[in-house]
Amino acid sequence: MRLSTEEAYASYADNVFSAAFSICRNKADSDDIVQETFTKYHFGDTVYDSTEHIKAWLLRTAINRAKDITRSFRWKNVVSWEDYMDELQFEEPGDSGLFEAVMRLPKKYRAVIHLFYYEDMSVTEIAETLGSREGTVKSQLNRARKILKNVLSEGWEND
Numbered sequence: 755m756r757l758s759t760e761e762a763y764a765s766y767a768d769n770v771f772s773a774a775f776s777i778c779r780n781k782a783d784s785d786d787i788v789q790e791t792f793t794k795y796h797f798g799d800t801v802y803d804s805t806e807h808i809k810a811w812l813l814r815t816a817i818n819r820a821k822d823i824t825r826s827f828r829w830k831n832v833v834s835w836e837d838y839m840d841e842l843q844f845e846e847p848g849d850s851g852l853f854e855a856v857m858r859l860p861k862k863y864r865a866v867i868h869l870f871y872y873e874d875m876s877v878t879e880i881a882e883t884l885g886s887r888e889g890t891v892k893s894q895l896n897r898a899r900k901i902l903k904n905v906l907s908e909g910w911e912n913d
Contacts (some may be wrong), residue, residue: 756908757808759796766809769873770816776868777820777861787823791816803804813873814883817865824861835859855905866891 757765758807767788774787802808856867869875869883877895881888 755802755804755808756800757805759792762795762808762812763792764811765805769809772872773813773822773865773868774816774870776856776864777817778823779857780819783820783823787816787819790819809873810875810879810883813869817884821861824900838891852902855902858905859870859898859901863894863901866894867898867902 758796770791771784771788774784774791775781778784778787794815795808795812800811802811858865859867865884869880870877875883877888877891880886881891884891
């Protein structure tokens, strides 16, 4: 199975951007990653098993590229994600606090939280996408949830 690049972009561009942003926390880099990911898809000749396989490939490609960018020298001097917060719109007022808490997580935890909660991927799918073991993904999800629980409960206690 293979979707046209236009169909894949229409279906998954927002997901790819969100996954990239969860790693690099920078809008410009995330936009570049989306473009690079779909360019790679367009010129590739892989035939996929299903639309879920296409989505997983796109997300894995974007996450891997985002990790590469965060290791680069240039990346150390870019605009922070906090500066991008003013442009984001949230459905509920509390969503911005949750978003900020997730963005403050270490990179490895942001990725699994994003894929699990925002992309509705199972632990098995996340492990396949990230090239990790299921036990590692479960552990990272558990640790990330504990951190978020502590951060968010502190915010509630202060209100």
